[in-house]
Amino acid sequence: MYPICFILDAARPVRRPESGDCMLVVTTNDIQGYRVVRHLGMVRGLTVRSRSVVGNLGAAIQIFFGGNITVYTKLAEHARQEAFDLLIQHAQEMGANAVLAMRYDANEIAAAVTEVLAYGSAVVIEPISGSAEASAENPAVRDSGDPGPWSRR
16 A cells, blocks of 8 residues: 655655655645646545444443543544545555545444545646656655654554
């Protein structure tokens, strides 16, 4: 599976999507310094999750005392990560090196059963030659070092 690349301001360089060794995932509709050479279509990752009876009992105890319900927080984080991983896998299968307009959606299907959907547009991108953004020296094409809540770095 590709490592995930993010275009953020920072001091650490990241792998470049045009090198074929990473998947760039953004919530925007375009990426400054890159052009879309091919639109491959919509990609998605879908997971449906629920807690076990024991997990629900643990959550009930946490609810009784108030505060963060860590059992459900972990479930939500795991479900989002799983949906995201499936999105990346789908994009790879289509031959994409980037996903634009990535979004999450979640719905409760039944009591304690939640569907999480990650979706976006799979594309093939390449740097615009001569642009400052395509330069490896440009800090706008570097990684912040902050993996974000869904990254496994």
